[in-house]
Amino acid sequence: MLTGAVVLFSLLVFFILYLKYYEKKGIYFPQREIHLTPKEVGLEFEDVYFFSSDGIKLNGWYIPAKEARATVLFCHGNAGNISHRIDVIYMFCKLGLDVFIFDYRGYGRSQGRPTEEGLYLDAQAAYKYLIKRRNLNESSIVVYGKSIGANVAVELCSKVKTAALISESAFTSALEMGKKLFPFLPIKWFISIKYDALSKIKDITVPKLIIHSEDDRIIPFRHGRKLFEAAPEPKEFYPMRGGHNEALFLAKEDFVNKIDLFLKKHLNR
Numbered sequence: 642m643l644t645g646a647v648v649l650f651s652l653l654v655f656f657i658l659y660l661k662y663y664e665k666k667g668i669y670f671p672q673r674e675i676h677l678t679p680k681e682v683g684l685e686f687e688d689v690y691f692f693s694s695d696g697i698k699l700n701g702w703y704i705p706a707k708e709a710r711a712t713v714l715f716c717h718g719n720a721g722n723i724s725h726r727i728d729v730i731y732m733f734c735k736l737g738l739d740v741f742i743f744d745y746r747g748y749g750r751s752q753g754r755p756t757e758e759g760l761y762l763d764a765q766a767a768y769k770y771l772i773k774r775r776n777l778n779e780s781s782i783v784v785y786g787k788s789i790g791a792n793v794a795v796e797l798c799s800k801v802k803t804a805a806l807i808s809e810s811a812f813t814s815a816l817e818m819g820k821k822l823f824p825f826l827p828i829k830w831f832i833s834i835k836y837d838a839l840s841k842i843k844d845i846t847v848p849k850l851i852i853h854s855e856d857d858r859i860i861p862f863r864h865g866r867k868l869f870e871a872a873p874e875p876k877e878f879y880p881m882r883g884g885h886n887e888a889l890f891l892a893k894e895d896f897v898n899k900i901d902l903f904l905k906k907h908l909n910r
Contacts, residue, residue, distance in 0.1 A: 669755040670720035671748040693766040700750035701743030706734045710910035715742035716790035722749035743767045757834045764797045792836040799841040809852040812864045813839040842872045848907035854881040854888035
């Protein structure tokens with residue numbers, strides 16, 4: 642019996658240590674090298690630096706559109722850096738939207754290491770950059786986030802005033818994702834990160850477009866549906882088809898048209 646208890650205790654310690662390792666190494670996949678810039682696809686841009694409230698130096702790109710009707714604050718996903726989002730930047734610019742995309746701490750040319758609280762601070766710093774250094778009105782800022790960036794976008798919109806929120810492939814919370822990855826473990830006892838979009842989206846009153854693919858195998862479709870159901874009006878839901886990273890590119894024209902109609906309907910732009 643003693644031997645069995647020691648084995649069980651050892652396994653428990655192993656799983657706890659693994660989860661802690663996973664929280665640090667299995668969530669964020671930053672890349673430092675900038676592979677491409679907007680200039681390579683014919684877009685003028687400004688390479689800018691700004692600081693988070695805790696002193697971390699961050700890098701981003703400001704890409705102006707001709708006769709812009711609004712500005713998109715772009716919160717990207719957990720892998721790569723801003724240079725891996727050129728296609729999406731191009732789509733937004735062709736919609737007549739200025740784009741400000743930034744790298745979280747530890748990504749691209751931004752200093753530091755990524756953490757949940759750090760990503761939230763970085764998004765707030767990007768928002769303040771638009772307000773203070775670009776002199777933008779809060780009613781002209783549309784926050785867009787993809788994957789973990791959608792959870793960051795939800796957090797930001799729950800704290801500041803914006804024109805609208807566009808969430809693509811968000812998850813309800815890290816706890817729910819943890820249950821999917823480790824269904825046989827009492828995950829709630831050990832997980833420290835939260836990324837709790839489900840509770841925060843209830844407080845966001847600006848127009849919301851929730852996007853999720855029915856074929857998403859990384860973040861299941863039910864997460865998008867639950868977020869939509871929990872969100873107050875005004876809101877719209879846009880189901881897509883295709884994988885987590887492929888769906889947008891399988892339906893580029895439809896994606897662009899959906900955002901165009903959303904902005905015209907809710908922002909009159």
